[in-house]
């Protein structure tokens with residue numbers, strides 16, 4: 001019985017952290033979008049009904065992710081399943097990098113799978129109802145969609161040696177970058193300047209617009225390797241980064257010019 005309480009407590013704790021990160025990131029990124037309206041990637045606006053739908057569904061979907069992440073921690077911590085975590089600094093850093101690379105591959109291939117004809121309508125279509133994503137759209141997925149894309153967090157300890165804290169830090173990085181990636185403005189900056197492997201906001205924004213391209217989540221290399229990167233990806237990333245820089249620069253100069 002005590003084991004069940006530990007499991008439920010872990011899931012509740014993870015859910016609280018994920019929801020707090022979701023709300024805080026959405027509010028901060030919305031604030032960052034203010035003042036640079038002219039640099040918005042898509043001219044089309046998302047209806048308030050759709051935004052409310054995405055916000056509601058995200059809070060539900062985060063519970064599904066918390067259940068998987070929490071269950072993974074419980075089987076590792078309580079039942080002792082999985083590889084022993086590295087203890088030194090080098091091992092910890094290596095495990096964090098391995099997790100980023102492994103999850104990106106997991107996400108890329110399962111994302112391609114749920115875009116196939118038999119799976120798409122029942123699994124992934126919900127997320128694509130929003131063509132012009134907003135911060136709140138990040139976790140607006142059906143629960144079955146999470147079983148494909150987010151089950152990594154349930155089994156990660158069985159795949160390679162990684163500490164729970166490293167896995168949680170990675171999940172929070174994924175949560176924050178996912179929200180920025182759905183924000184509708186190019187916040188990537190010079191870190192994402194092609195051929196940098198880091199995905200820019202434009203990468204996932206194009207996925208929502210063109211649908212059959214840009215499937216990865218952290219890095220562009222799988223899309224480049226498999227030929228699924230949008231043909232205009234690099235050019236549009238550069239132009240959107242420049243546009244954000246120009247509009248931001250104009251916005252900071254304006255008050256002193258008066």
Ligand SMILES: [Zn+2]
Pocket residue numbers: 111115124128207
């Ligand atoms: Zn998709």
Ligand SMILES: [Zn+2]
Pocket residue numbers: 127133138182204208
């Ligand atoms: Zn999306």
